[in-house]
Structure formats: structure tokens, C-alpha cells
Amino acid sequence: MKGKRKKEEKEKIIRAEDEWEPIGHTPMPHVTDLRNWDRRLLETYKPFYAPFCDLCCLCTYGKCDLTGTNRGACGIDISAQQGRIVTLACCMGMSAHAGHAAHIIDYLIEKHGEDYPIDLGDQVNVECPNIRTVLGLKPKTLRDLKTAVQYAAEQLVHVVSSTHTGQEGDAVDYESKALHISMLDHVCMEAADVAQIIGFKFPTSVADTPLVDMGWGSIDRKKPVILVVGHNPASSSEIIDYLRNKGLEDKVEVAGICCTALETTRYSNKAKVVGPLSRQLFFVRAGIADVIVADEQCIRTDLTDEASKVGSVVIASSDKACRGLEEVSDKPTDEVVKAMVDKGEHCLILDHEKAAEVAVEAALKIAPKRKKEEPIDEKKAIELAKACAACGSCTQVCPNLLPVGPAIQKLAEGDAEPFKQVFENCIGCGKCEEACPHGVPIFKLMQAVASWDTWKCRVGRGPVMDTEIRKVGAPIVLGTIPGVIALVGCSNFPNEIDEIAEMVDEFARRKYIVVLTGCSAMTVGMRKDKEGKTIYEKYPGDFDAGGVVNIGSCVSNAHITGAAMKIANIFANLPLRANYEVIADYVLNRVGAVGVAWGAMSQKAASIATGCNRLGIPVVLGPHSAKYRRLYLSRKEEGDWTVMDGRKKELVDTEEPSPEHLAIVTESKERAMVMIAKLCIRKNDTQPGRQIKLNHYIDLYKKFFGTLPDDLHHFVRTERDIPMFFKKEVKQFLQEKGWKPKPVLSLPTLIGTYETEVPVEATIR
Amino acid sequence: MPHPQHLVNILTGIKGAMEMKDATPLAKIIKKAERPLLVIGPRALEVEIEGRPFIEYLVDIAKAANIPICATAHTKKKLLELGMTPESTYDVVEIVNALKDAEWKGVKGEGCHDFVLFGGIRTDLGNQALSTLKHFAPHLKTMTLCKYYYPNANFSLPNYKKEEEWKALLEGLVAGLK
Numbered sequence: 051m052k053g054k055r056k057k058e059e060k061e062k063i064i065r066a067e068d069e070w071e072p073i074g075h076t077p078m079p080h081v082t083d084l085r086n087w088d089r090r091l092l093e094t095y096k097p098f099y100a101p102f103c104d105l106c107c108l109c110t111y112g113k114c115d116l117t118g119t120n121r122g123a124c125g126i127d128i129s130a131q132q133g134r135i136v137t138l139a140c141c142m143g144m145s146a147h148a149g150h151a152a153h154i155i156d157y158l159i160e161k162h163g164e165d166y167p168i169d170l171g172d173q174v175n176v177e178c179p180n181i182r183t184v185l186g187l188k189p190k191t192l193r194d195l196k197t198a199v200q201y202a203a204e205q206l207v208h209v210v211s212s213t214h215t216g217q218e219g220d221a222v223d224y225e226s227k228a229l230h231i232s233m234l235d236h237v238c239m240e241a242a243d244v245a246q247i248i249g250f251k252f253p254t255s256v257a258d259t260p261l262v263d264m265g266w267g268s269i270d271r272k273k274p275v276i277l278v279v280g281h282n283p284a285s286s287s288e289i290i291d292y293l294r295n296k297g298l299e300d301k302v303e304v305a306g307i308c309c310t311a312l313e314t315t316r317y318s319n320k321a322k323v324v325g326p327l328s329r330q331l332f333f334v335r336a337g338i339a340d341v342i343v344a345d346e347q348c349i350r351t352d353l354t355d356e357a358s359k360v361g362s363v364v365i366a367s368s369d370k371a372c373r374g375l376e377e378v379s380d381k382p383t384d385e386v387v388k389a390m391v392d393k394g395e396h397c398l399i400l401d402h403e404k405a406a407e408v409a410v411e412a413a414l415k416i417a418p419k420r421k422k423e424e425p426i427d428e429k430k431a432i433e434l435a436k437a438c439a440a441c442g443s444c445t446q447v448c449p450n451l452l453p454v455g456p457a458i459q460k461l462a463e464g465d466a467e468p469f470k471q472v473f474e475n476c477i478g479c480g481k482c483e484e485a486c487p488h489g490v491p492i493f494k495l496m497q498a499v500a501s502w503d504t505w506k507c508r509v510g511r512g513p514v515m516d517t518e519i520r521k522v523g524a525p526i527v528l529g530t531i532p533g534v535i536a537l538v539g540c541s542n543f544p545n546e547i548d549e550i551a552e553m554v555d556e557f558a559r560r561k562y563i564v565v566l567t568g569c570s571a572m573t574v575g576m577r578k579d580k581e582g583k584t585i586y587e588k589y590p591g592d593f594d595a596g597g598v599v600n601i602g603s604c605v606s607n608a609h610i611t612g613a614a615m616k617i618a619n620i621f622a623n624l625p626l627r628a629n630y631e632v633i634a635d636y637v638l639n640r641v642g643a644v645g646v647a648w649g650a651m652s653q654k655a656a657s658i659a660t661g662c663n664r665l666g667i668p669v670v671l672g673p674h675s676a677k678y679r680r681l682y683l684s685r686k687e688e689g690d691w692t693v694m695d696g697r698k699k700e701l702v703d704t705e706e707p708s709p710e711h712l713a714i715v716t717e718s719k720e721r722a723m724v725m726i727a728k729l730c731i732r733k734n735d736t737q738p739g740r741q742i743k744l745n746h747y748i749d750l751y752k753k754f755f756g757t758l759p760d761d762l763h764h765f766v767r768t769e770r771d772i773p774m775f776f777k778k779e780v781k782q783f784l785q786e787k788g789w790k791p792k793p794v795l796s797l798p799t800l801i802g803t804y805e806t807e808v809p810v811e812a813t814i815r
Numbered sequence: 816m817p818h819p820q821h822l823v824n825i826l827t828g829i830k831g832a833m834e835m836k837d838a839t840p841l842a843k844i845i846k847k848a849e850r851p852l853l854v855i856g857p858r859a860l861e862v863e864i865e866g867r868p869f870i871e872y873l874v875d876i877a878k879a880a881n882i883p884i885c886a887t888a889h890t891k892k893k894l895l896e897l898g899m900t901p902e903s904t905y906d907v908v909e910i911v912n913a914l915k916d917a918e919w920k921g922v923k924g925e926g927c928h929d930f931v932l933f934g935g936i937r938t939d940l941g942n943q944a945l946s947t948l949k950h951f952a953p954h955l956k957t958m959t960l961c962k963y964y965y966p967n968a969n970f971s972l973p974n975y976k977k978e979e980e981w982k983a984l985l986e987g988l989v990a991g992l993k
């Protein structure tokens with residue numbers, strides 16, 4: 051919507067009279083305001099569709115078969131339909147964070163009032179780079195964060211409406227809408243996390259956050275155990291408060307799964323992290339928890355059934371996941387606790403203080419009534435495994451195709467390692483134990499193995515500090531820090547613990563900056579090196595070369611895009627205010643950052659990644675992510691790699707496909723690592739910077755593929771780009787390829803290569 | 816399963832691969848192709864058929880019919896060890912992206928391929944990649960050599976329960992291509 055009144059309305063919301071920075075071209079952009087930027091991006095990085103379903107069943111004209119050149123009864127084709135589904139997925143993802151943000155902000159406003167100020171400590175002045183860049187608002191209070199989320203929610207209505215039958219019909223336009231809503235996902239995540247940081251006094255402006263215990267070996271089962279699951283820390287922080295007030299903090303165990311675990315450890319370092327989402331069913335079935343408090347997102351929908359089987363009780367605490375339970379928010383606590391203790395009743399409590407009180411009181415009463423078996427020790431486990439007759443029945447039924455039988459046989463011989471491996475990839479379905487004709491208690495043994503190990507996770511620290519950006523901005527943009535690698539999101543598929551930990555180790559060792567969020571942040575802590583150290587104990591938590599930084603939960607992903615924006619702002623002096631195109635262009639061409647979503651499964655992961663893409667950050671996905679249906683791929687040889695030389699204001703064909711893709715699926719961790727190193731290459735790299743980047747690219751390629759990269763000639767601009775170590779062989783390779791020098795630009799930009807109101811001058815400060 | 820009256824009411828699509836249980840017609844189809852390509856993925860390194868790595872069978876097929884190879888993921892290294900230099904290395908989605916383009920010059924610079932064989936790509940990713948080609952590459956046909964049925968290919972082997980059957984088919988194919 052354009053118009054004078056709309057403009058005035060926006061100016062009022064963003065307090066245009068505040069003169070902290072000039073206002074850019076797109077304050078509070080509407081769905082189509084950045085459409086040209088998207089179209090320019092997608093010109094190079096064309097949507098690649100892999101339809102997961104050939105049919106559409108969204109309206110009663112259908113089902114329609116959209117195979118090949120067929121069209122639906124409404125006229126839509128298979129490409130636009132994929133764009134439509136992707137847009138819907140991104141809307142679902144974004145709405146989860148918008149809902150979370152709206153809830154937590156209201157909850158904190160109840161507690162602290164609308165004027166509660168934003169203060170992220172003495173090291174963070176650029177408090178909300180996403181909100182500044184997208185809206186043009188410099189938020190000062192909780193009320194301002196609410197404003198940002200309300201604006202995003204309004205945009206969501208427009209985008210969701212475009213997916214109705216007979217609305218949008220073009221694939222690229224759908225993608226533009228997906229990009230828009232995903233950009234706003236980062237606004238919502240930022241609003242949520244900043245609200246949480248100030249409202250709950252989470253750590254901020256420190257790098258060296260504490261290490262907390264992880265794994266259920268760290269949980270003292272003799273104590274009452276409360277498990278918190280989900281993403282929203284309102285209830286879990288109330289639980290900690292209640293325990294503190296009653297002097298019970300050392301008497302009750304609070305353990306978390308998924309992002310709530312990360313949030314809870316930011317609130318209390320006595321809280322334990324059980325592990326990532328993939329451990330949920332397994333842990334619940336182990337029956338260690340007396341009370342389970344579920345909030346929102348990624349909670350198993352069969353949670354209450356599973357809890358009932360082992361005598362745990364569930365308190366649902368979010369309006370987004372009521373789970374068919376009776377709401378008891380207004381009933382007296384004693385009555386609710388009694389029903390839980392006596393009858394094992396689960397309930398819905400939407401008042402977080404009340405939920406906390408009920409959870410603790412119920413746990414205190416339920417725990418002594420439940421006989422929790424002591425975990426089996428190694429000796430006993432070996433004894434039990436000896437009953438195995440190697441019939442293979444367990445292996446046959448495992449849905450994850452795990453070698454259960456052989457691992458049991460090894461365990462019987464005293465080697466628990468293979469069985470630990472099985473546990474790491476096990477989803478806890480229990481089918482193997484059911485299938486065993488010899489009564490080997492496989493599932494129990496697995497729980498035993500699980501409890502022998504504990505790990506360490508570094509507490510999430512929220513935004514990257516401005517001081518850190520000041521220090522690393524130049525080396526990142528010049529290329530001498532070869533890249534920022536962000537491993538984000540879920541880790542839900544077999545082998546991922548090892549694979550993610552290996553990638554982190556590889557890049558941290560090579561002095562990239564590695565940042566982590568969500569389940570990935572927990573997952574990397576679950577592997578130890580030969581000396582028994584986890585990644586977090588091995589590498590420092592600084593946002594600097596060779597650092598491994600746990601940024602925080604899923605909503606902390608906004609601090610990763612935020613860090614890229616801050617590089618443009620703090621290092622390059624570009625104004626953020628309502629200046630999205632300029633900032634995204636800067637990030638795309640000059641900030642060597644790459645996102646990695648290795649085990650992504652959720653719609654949130656779709657919107658988080660797509661939001662990174664609009665900002666010019668490429669994302670590498672794990673193999674199963676082909677089921678997201680859409681990637682953004684270039685064709686390095688056929689593509690047009692012309693950019694504007696910002697200094698000379700001339701179009702230059704760089705012939706250099708950097709970054710090569712915006713969203714790509716790789717098949718193996720080896721390929722992923724090679725791809726990550728390559729995607730860090732930017733047109734802006736200085737020659738020493740390019741040498742360093744190519745050095746890693748060549749080295750990794752040789753390690754995993756055995757030769758020089760066969761596309762190396764595309765990334766060597768002049769001979770001075772060639773890493774010293776590989777000089778001779780690279781020169782020979784270039785000669786064979788008929789390589790010729792390419793232009794080197796110090797100010798590459800896409801601004802000026804497409805229709806936009808932004809002048810080329812805006813890219814220089 | 817019998818088909819319903821209205822075909823759109825089945826599974827995820829109505830166009831599915833022809834199941835090929837016999838090597839002879841398969842060899843014939845491959846021989847007819849003008850510019851075939853064999854895409855080899857990393858599962859071919861891990862999967863063994865009666866003690867022999869799947870990748871070796873694939874190399875035999877490539878040699879028998881002189882088919883160029885595209886090595887995806889990290890399979891290139893093993894191929895080199897086996898004395899086979901792949902014509903190209905891509906990620907599977909990258910090669911599929913190129914194959915979508917009928918004007919592409921192909922891995923040998925002679926034009927886009929008209930028949931693409933796949934082996935060693937994990938089933939979920941493989942089926943997605945084949946979906947892209949099914950919808951957007953009417954100029955070529957696809958075939959899978961793994962021991963699972965891939966509905967999005969044009970020709971697929973069945974879901975083999977017995978290794979020997981799979982082995983026999985692959986060996987029959989090599990013999991038929993010579």
C-alpha cells in the first residue's frame with residue numbers, strides 16, 4: 051500500500067523526527083517494496099524446484115495433477131505451486147516466531163510495563179539491527195518491540211492471503227513473498243530474544259558464558275525432576291523463580307529439551323540440558339521426568355500418551371498447543387496438584403506463575419510415589435546383553451536402519467562403543483526391544499548407555515558485541531578471516547551429532563568464526579575428543595577467528611543476520627535505518643558468511659534460511675532438505691556475473707560466480723565442508739584474503755576429493771590470488787584451463803544493475 | 816493396489832517409474848541413448864553387494880557402454896582410486912539443475928544428455944532430484960540402479976529383498992551392454 055497517509059503513519063511509528071540516522075528508501079516495507087531486489091537476486095540464483103508432491107489439494111476444484119506442463123483447474127503450474135507451498139511453509143515458520151514474540155513481549159509487559167527499557171549491556175549499542183534495518187525504528191522499550199511484531203503480523207496477513215486460490219500465480223513472485231516474510235521472521239526472532247534478554251536478564255555483553263551440564267547422566271534422578279520442552283521460557287523461568295523463592299533450587303532438578311533448555315540455562319546455570327529435539331521421545335519414555343511442562347513448537351503431539359505410559363504428568367502451558375487438555379488456570383493449586391498426583395491427570399495452565407507453582411508442587415509429591423529404576427551399570431549391562439542369540443530380529447525392525455543386534459553382541463563382549471553409536475541415532479521407538487525373542491531389554495540398555503556420559507554446553511550469549519564486530523569487521527570483509535560459519539537449527543537425522551561436531555571442529559581449527567544456535571548448539575557439545583573435551587571446552591566462545599560461539603536458541607538466529615548487518619554498519623559505516631537493499635547488497639558482496647542447516651526439518655528452518663538468503667547469506671542444507679522443495683542455485687558457467695563497480699560506476703563482468711549459490715543441498719558432510727569453504731568467497735576479497743579462502747577450499751577439496759577443485763579457475767582473479775602453498779600446481783592447472791586474469795573490484799555492488807530508487811552512491815560511506 | 820476411478824486420488828502423483836526386473840530390455844534402452852550420463856552418489860561407496868562395493872558395479876556399467884560419469888558428493892576420490900576419472904563433479908542438485916536445461920553443453924561439451932542413470936544417491940534426495948527432472952526435463956529420460964524403487968524416475972529397479980537378485984541384474988546389465 052502506497053500513499054501519503056500511509057507514509058505519515060509509518061513516519062509516526064518509526065519516530066522519523068529522531069535523527070539517529072537518515073531514513074533509507076524502504077521504511078517498514080510492504081510486500082512488494084523489495085520485490086525488485088528479490089527479482090535481481092533470483093535472476094542469478096534461480097529457484098530450483100523439486101516437487102515433493104505432483105498434486106494440489108488446496109481447494110475443491112482439485113485434486114489437480116500438475117505434472118510437467120499440466121495446470122490446475124485454477125490455472126496454476128507446478129513451479130508456481132512449489133513457490134506457493136514454500137511461501138506457506140515460510141509463513142508457518144515466521145508465524146511461530148511472531149506468535150512466540152507477541153506472547154513473550156505481552157507477558158513481560160505484564161511484569162515490567164510497556165516502558166521497560168532495552169539495555170543490552172555496555173558492549174551492545176546497536177541493539178536490534180534487524181528492526182533498525184527493516185523498519186527504520188530504533189527500539190527503546192518493550193512497546194517498540196511489540197510495534198515491530200505487529201507490523202510483521204500485518205505483512206503476514208497479506209502474504210498468506212496471496213496463497214489463496216486465484217491470487218498469486220508466478221513462481222518468482224511467490225518466492226519474493228517468501229523472502230519478504232522470512233526477512234520479517236528475523237525481525238520477530240530479534241524482538242522475541244531481545245525481550246527475553248532484557249526481561250529475564252539473560253547474559254548479554256559477555257563472551258565467556260558458563261558451561262552447563264548436558265546429557266541425562268547429569269540429572270540426579272533421586273530428586274524430583276521437572277522437564278521443560280519447547281521454545282518459550284516464560285514457564286521455565288517462573289519455575290526457577292519459584293524454586294529460588296522456596297529455597298528448593300538444589301532439591302528439584304530442572305532439565306530441558308530443545309530451545310527451552312537453552313533458554314533455561316541462560317536463566318539458571320543449575321538447569322540441565324537433556325539434549326536436542328531428537329532426544330524428546332526417548333527421554334520421555336525413560337520416565338525420568340516426574341512433571342513435564344510443555345510450551346510451544348516442536349513438542350511431540352503424542353506427549354501426553356507417552357507420559358501417561360511411564361507415570362509422568364504433563365502441564366501444557368501455551369495457547370498454541372493445548373493438546374485437548376482441560377484448562378485449570380483458575381482452579382486452586384491444591385486441587386490441580388491433587389488430580390495430578392492421585393489420578394495422573396494432565397492439564398492446561400495458561401498462567402505461567404500458576405503453571406510453575408503446580409509443576410513444582412506436583413513434582414515434589416509425585417517423585418516419592420514413583421519408583422524410578424536406578425540406571426543399569428556397565429557390568430550389569432554386559433550381563434544382560436549376553437542373552438542375545440544374534441538372531442537379527444532387532445536390526446530388521448529398526449526404522450532408522452541401525453545395526454542394533456551387532457551392537458548388542460559387542461556390548462556382551464564388553465565393548466559399549468557401537469551401542470553408544472546406536473543410541474546416538476536412535477529415535478526411541480522401542481521396536482527393537484519388542485522384536486527381541488530372547489527378552490534382551492534393549493531399550494533399557496540404551497537408557498543405561500545414555501546415562502553413563504555427560505557433556506558440556508556453553509550457555510547461549512545473545513547478540514554479538516559491537517566491540518567484537520569492530521575487531522573482526524575488517525578481517526572478515528577483507529577476507530583474512532576466511533568466513534563466518536553459522537550452524538543453525540535442528541539436528542534431527544541419523545549421524546548428525548558426529549557430522550555437525552566434525553564440521554564445527556574443522557572450521558574452528560581453520561580459524562573461521564563458528565556460531566551456533568538451537569539444537570545444533572547442543573548437538574556439538576555431545577561429542578568428545580581423545581582428551582575427553584567437548585567442542586565448547588576446546589575452543590573459546592569469542593566471536594573471533596577460531597571461536598565457537600553459542601548464540602542461543604532458535605530465536606537467537608536473528609543475532610546472526612544482525613551480526614552481518616552490524617558489520618555493514620559498524621565497520622563500513624553504512625546507515626541501517628530502513629536501508630535493507632543497501633545492507634543486503636553489502637552482505638552478499640562483501641561479508642563471507644554462510645549458514646548451515648544440516649538437520650533442518652521444521653517450517654521455521656525454512657523461514658530462517660530464506661531470511662538469510664534475502665540478506666545475501668548463502669545457506670547449505672543437509673540431504674533430506676531437498677524435501678523443502680526449493681533451492682536457489684546459480685549456473686556458474688552460464689550465469690551472468692556482472693556487477694556495478696561502485697567507485698567507477700561502471701558495469702563489470704566479473705566472470706566470478708561468488709557466492710555460487712544462495713540455497714543448496716549437499717549430500718555428504720564432506721561435500722558440505724567443501725561447499726561451505728567455497729561459499730565464503732566474495733567479490734570484495736582482497737588478494738591476501740582470497741589466498742586464504744582458496745587455500746582452505748583447495749585443501750578441503752583435496753582432502754575429500756583427491757584433486758584440485760575442477761572449478762578453481764573461476765575463483766582465481768589474478769595470479770596474486772593463488773595460495774603460495776599450491777602455487778605450482780595451480781598455475782599449471784590454470785594453464786590447462788586456458789585461464790585469463792579477471793577484474794578485481796574493491797566495491798562490487800548489484801545496486802545499479804536493476805531498477806531501484808537506491809543510488810549507487812548509497813553503497814559508499 | 817487397484818487404481819481409483821479418478822487418478823489424482825493416488826499417492827503423491829500419477830506418473831510413476833516403470834519397474835524393470837530384467838536386464839535385457841534395460842540394456843537395450845541404454846544402448847539406444849545418444850548421449851547417456853551416469854551420476855554416481857556417495858551411497859555407492861558404503862553399500863556392498865555380496866562383499867563388492869556397489870561403486871565397482873557402476874564403474875563396470877560405465878566402462879561397458881562407454882558412459883561418462885558425473886561424481887557427486889565425495890565419490891570422485893574413490894573413482895580415481897579405481898582408475899576411473901569422472902568427466903565432472905557436481906552436487907546432485909547442481910547436475911540436475913544443469914540437466915534441466917536442454918541447451919546445456921553436457922559433461923563432454925557435446926550437448927545435453929538424453930538418458931541419465933543414477934546410482935548411489937540416498938533415496939529421499941534421489942527421488943527429489945528425479946522429481947525435478949520428471950517435471951522440468953521432458954527432453955531426457957532417467958533410470959535408477961539402486962536396489963529401491965524410485966517412483967520419480969522413468970525406469971527403476973524394483974525394491975529388491977534379495978541381494979542376489981540385484982547383483983544378477985547389474986551383472987546382466989554389464990554383459991548386455993558389452
Ligand code: SF4
Nearest residue numbers: 106109112114122124
Ligand atoms: S488451488 Fe488450483 S491447483 Fe490447487 S486444487 Fe484448487 S484448482 Fe487445483
Ligand code: SF4
Nearest residue numbers: 448476477479480482
Ligand atoms: S528404539 Fe530400537 S528400533 Fe527404535 S530407533 Fe532405536 S534402535 Fe532402532
Ligand code: SF4
Nearest residue numbers: 438439442444455486
Ligand atoms: S533381537 Fe534380541 S536376540 Fe536377536 S539380535 Fe537383537 S538383541 Fe540379539
